Amino acid sequence: MSTLTNAPRATTTTPRKRAKGRAVWEENPTVFGRFGKSTVIAVTLAVFIVPVWAVVVTSFSTKASINAAGGLVLVPHGLSLSNYHLIFSGGTVTQALTVSAFVTIVGTAISMVVSVLCAYGLSRPRSFAQRPLLLTLVVTMFFNGGIIPTFLVVSDLKLYGSLWAMILPSAVNVFNILIIRSFFQNTAIELIEAARLDGANEWRLLWSIVIPTSRPVLAVMTMFYAVAYWGTFFNALLYEPDSRKWPLAMVIYEYTYSGNQMPGMGTTGIGGLADASQLGLQMCVVTLSLVPIIILTPFVQRHFAKGMLTGAIKG
C-alpha cells in the first residue's frame, strides 16, 4: 500500500491540483477510491488486451520461444515470419482466406445495396403500403422457421455446397434496415424537398442527398455486415461439405480449436514441424482473422455511438 504513505504529503503541501475537466462542485477522489478504480480498470484492460496480444505475438514466434514458454508467448522473444511463410505455402489457409474475402466483399456489397434501398423505400412519410411492407419485415424478427426448414429450403434452391449459401440466407438483416431507415427519416428533409422541387426523382434523391448525408450510419452498418460475413461459421458448417470452400472460421474451428492436423502441415508433410510449432501455425490463422477487424474498427469507432444508439435500442 504505497499509496497510503503518499497521502499525508499531499495534505501538508498545497491542496492537490484539481483534474482539468472536474466540475467545481465535485469532491476530489479519495486515495482509496483512486487506487481501487485504477486497479479495476487496469485489470479490465488486461483481460481484453493480453489474450489478443499473446495470440499475435505467438504467431510471430519461433518454435524455440514457443517451446520455452510452454504455450502462448506473452513476452516477445525471437520474432520471425517463418510461421506465415509455412502457412501460406500449405494452400488450406490461402484457400480459406480467398473464400472469406469473397464472402465478405460480395456479401457486404449485396447486403448494403439491398438494405439501403429497402430502408429508403420505407423511409418517406406516408408512402404507398408502407405499414404492410414494414410489418412483413418486422415479422421475421419475431418468428422464424427454424434451422431445419431453412436448411431444406436452401438445399431445394440448389445452394447446398455453393459459396452463395454463406451469403444469401443471411443477406438481409431487418434490424440493420430499421436502423438505417430511422436515420434516413431524419436526414435533411429541407434538402430533399428542395431537390424534389428541382425535379430529382427518388433514385436521384437517395444517391445524391440521402446517402451522402448518412455516411456515419452507413459506415457502421457496412462494418456490422462485413464482420458478420468475415466470421461466418454456422452457414459454412451447414452447407459446405467441401473443405475447399471453408471460410477462415471453419479452418480455425477444425485445425485450431479441435486440434486436427492441417493438410500439408503435419509432421510428415512438406516443411513439417521441424522449424515451426503447431501452436505457432494455429495462432497465425487466428491472427489473420483478427487483423482486419483490429485495423478497421478505429475508422468506424467514432460513429458507433451515433450509428447504433439512435436506432439500435429503440428499433
Place this chain on the structure above:
Amino acid sequence: MASITTQEATPSKRRRLGGVREKGAQAPPKPPRMNWRLRLRRDKSLVLMTVPALILLALFNYLPMAGIIVAFEHYDIYQGILNSDFVGLAEFRELLSNPDFWHAFENTLVISFVQLILYFPIPIALALLVNTIISARARAFIQAVVYLPHFFSFVLVITIFQEFLGGAGVLNVFLNRHGISSWNVMTNPHTFKYLVTAQAVWKEAGWGLIVFLAALAAIDPALYESAAVDGAGRWRRMRHITFPGLRGIVVLMLVLRLGNALSVGFEQMLIQRQAVGAGAADVLDTYSYIYGIGGGFGSATTFGADYSYGAAAGLFKAVLSLILILGANKLAHAFGEDGLYRK
C-alpha cells in the same frame, strides 16, 4: 403471429411502430388522403426499392416458415415436402416424451439464469466506473478495447479461451510449473455454464458498456450540480440521480434479455459440445440442429437425419420464444418503457 397483426393494425397505435419522426408528424393536420392508385403511381419507385429485400426475405424467411409443415409430417427426402406422409402431432408427442429434450430445456433455462445474474450487472458496473474518468480520450480508449471482441466470431473467442484456460493453455502451464495439478476449465461439464457466461461477457461486455455509457451521458449534469450544492455526497448522488437515470435503459435491456431467454449462444454450444459433452452443452437452440440434421460436423448427412423431429423441436422453441418476446414487451410497456417496438 395473429397477435402482432392485430396490434399493428389498430389505427390508433399503428403510427408507433417505426422511427422517431412519425411522432412529430402527428402534429400538423394530415393532408387529405390520396386515392391509392395515385399514391402507388407516385411511390412506385419507393416500392420497387424494397423488392430485393422482400425477395430475399420471402426465400429465406417466409419459405422456411411455410416449410414448418415438415414438423407435422414424416419427412422423406425422396418424396419432398409436399408428398411426405402427414402424421399430425406425432413428432411433438415424441419430442415431449424424450428426456433428452427436457434436459436441453433445463440447460437452456439454467444457463440463461446464470447469464442474467452474472453477465447483466457487469457492463453497468463498468459503465459507472468508466463514466467517472474525466479524460475523454481515456474513456474512448477503454471503450475501444472492451468493445473489440464484439466483432470476433465465437469460434475465435472460444479458441482464445482454449489457449488460455484449456488443457495446454497458459493457465495450466503455469499451474504445472508450480507443482499444482491441471485444472481444465474447457472440458468440465459442471462449470460449463460459468464458462459460457464468461465467454459471453468477454465478447459482449463492450456493447453493454457503450449502451450504458450513452445513457449516463444523457443524464443532465445540472442535476448533479444542484444536488452537490445541496450537500449530497457522491454516493447519494449516485443513488438518487444516476440510478433513476439508468432505470429506463436497464428495464429495456432486462426485457430484451428476457425475450431472448431461450437463445443462449447457439454457436458457443455447438462448438464446445464435443469438449464438454451433450449433457452440459445441449440447449434448445442446438437440439433441433443436432437431432434434426444429425450433428455430423461439416457434413450434414442426409441419411439417418430426422428432419421432422428436428423441425418439431425448432418450432417448439420458436413458438415459446415468440410468446416470451411479446410478453417481455408487454412488461416493458407496463413499466412505461419502449420495448423492442413501441406500443
